[in-house]
Amino acid sequence: MTKKKLIASTTEHFKTIFQNEPEAIFLSPGRINLIGEHIDYNDGFVLPAAINKYICFAVSITFDNEFTLVAQDLNETYRFDWREALKPTDKMWVNYLLGVLHQLKERNFSLKGMHIVFSSTIPMGAGLSSSAALECGFGYVLNKQFNLGLSRQEIALIGQQSEHTFVGVKCGIMDQFASVFGKKNKVIKLDCTTLAHEYHTADLKKYSILLLDSNVKHTHLTSGYNTRREEVEKGLSIIKNRFPSVTTFRACTEEQLNELKNSLGETLYKRCHFVVNEIRRVNEAVYALDRKNIAKLGQLMYETHDGLSKEYEVSCEEVDFLVDFFRTEKQVIGSRMMGGGFGGCSINLVEKGCEETLFKKISQAYFEKFGIQLNRYKVKVSKGTSKMKKKIN
Template identity: 70%
Template sequence: MKKKLIRSTSEHFEKILQKTPDYIFLSPGRINIIGEHIDYNDGFVMPAAINKYICFAVSKNEDSRCMLIAKDLNETYEFDLKDELKPVDKMWANYILGVLHHLKNKGSIMGGFDVVFSSTIPMGAGLSSSAALECGIGYAMNALFDLGLTKEEIALIGQKAEHTFAGVNCGIMDQFASVFGKKNSVIKLDCTTLEYKYYKADFKKYSLLLLDSNVKHTHLTSGYNVRRQEVELGLAIIKQHFPEVRTFRNCTENMVLELKDVLGETVFRRCQFVVKEIQRVLDAAEALSNSDFKTLGRLMSETHQGLSKDYEVSCDEIDFLVDAVSSEKSVLGARMMGGGFGGCSINLIEKGAENELIERVSKQYRDAFGIQLKPYKIKISKGTTLYKE
């Protein structure tokens, strides 16, 4: 699959541009085992890069003109790097333009280039194709123009691009996972300090299975930004009553319960979810260290209930997929993954039980919603890399 992606991207580059690329990069999508919607709430998250990639074939050209070729979309966008870069109506181009804009602001000296990219990361499945696009182009610029950027700088510039050119006020998790991913390891990331620790992700007789609902409800961005406002308001109220609280990390469940009436029903539930989820990540890290997969699965399922009932970022289709496996002996845990309102469920399942489960749940899902499910068996892979033959 990976080799096929690299070959088809390179061949497309040669066909369109009549030259061979200087470099090939692979930038992965990501999953998040646990720790949802707390990367912007000073929490910890547990992401991992996966074996689904955007492949970039890239080379310098002789002037300041740039050509971006999205092979899968059959679309091209051209611009001059000397011009002021602004968001355009092609959303995919904005992720790249945003990175270039922030590199220019940083004083990075770049010239014109041509890039063709193609992807095996399913769009809209909550696997962070946007972060892979941002980090891949950051890596490409770093190599082409010898910018001397660190991995951390590339991740932070990707995040900034998402904020300013795509209008999504995301946390750092997606870009960090895309850059720092390590084969067969999950990352426990402190989203405040960017300190991180790898945990071995040897699931022994279990594997990770994604079930893509094939729906993406349009209120993802608006819902996401509203949740951020709600928890920021909640934290401000908590700080007024408990001056020792700096972030949700040193806020306890009892504090939130005590302020239930002051916070109001909605903001209370949002804050309660955040405080509980921060603790669940710490518990999950311990469970992984001890190869205690039953506890890990239970925590994943608890996260889903919180996301669905308290944070209200799930949807009927994803709730259905999680409920459909809840009584399966072969499934230790399942939850919604990503920003919400569609996308995938992530399932911790016994190896060998996947195909039977996929068949049964696909039929139930099709009967209930008239939608074809897409299953993805995934492996944990390394982060963005220069491909060497």
């Protein structure tokens, strides 16, 4: 579905439900991450970008204190008085929104009721951060409609805190930041510790970003994510004890890690080795992008996947198959697992014009191997969360 059709569909659904035109339309994008996986919570740098897959919000302020939230794609509605105590519910999509409102209430903002319908073209569970788009889009809506005066950075942090408190996922800041701060044809080099960021041009005119959705999501995601965090924290503690000058992984060298190989043990050494090298790879990827060295960027993507699969151990057989299959295809510049892991998408940088041929070839091989239908999404680097200047009928 195109952006125009998404806006038209969401607007029409709003009119059907509430018998009125919405006052405003907002778009909140999903995101990709070119490189820098699992280091947003390890004091590293990441290289995300917003993409042209969106959650569309059609909204109006009401004269009472009741919020009516309509999830068009799920055909579900949730109503509540925003002044009452907000607590997590058994509807997960509602919790992302309640968490944002809870953060605003704690800041003593005064609101009114709202009618909101939202619909999405961001595939669920594909690692494109539909949750961050929902949180930040909702925060952006409230900020604009009630003139709260929040900065984009505050909206991103509110989205992150919503996920921590009402959803129970201790996510890093990258997803929310990319959704809110995205710019067309720009990737963001983000320092996840200080939130300092800079934009770099993604000159990919001759290339396409092709996402392959494995259509698997193993149950290890939440438990594996939390375990990895515990492991690297333990590893960093050992490193700091031996090298007091090393306060974060970005200050740690491969030589220091090798000196501590026995103290760390095999598992912690592998986890820390991946983090230290992934931080280096992000810096090298920025250098390559700035010099339009796309071949180098592709090489770094493959290296990242090898680290995620063999050292951080968050990939899975299906996604490894997708990446390995493309290594011998000359039209594929780079490929790697993207997102939390244990399923989800691979992100692939391919020569423009060969997407259909490549997809047909790999989807047939994937189905023969696993009996699973492969999905694909061709995406472009897009602008961040925004209010539409006018409705598109």
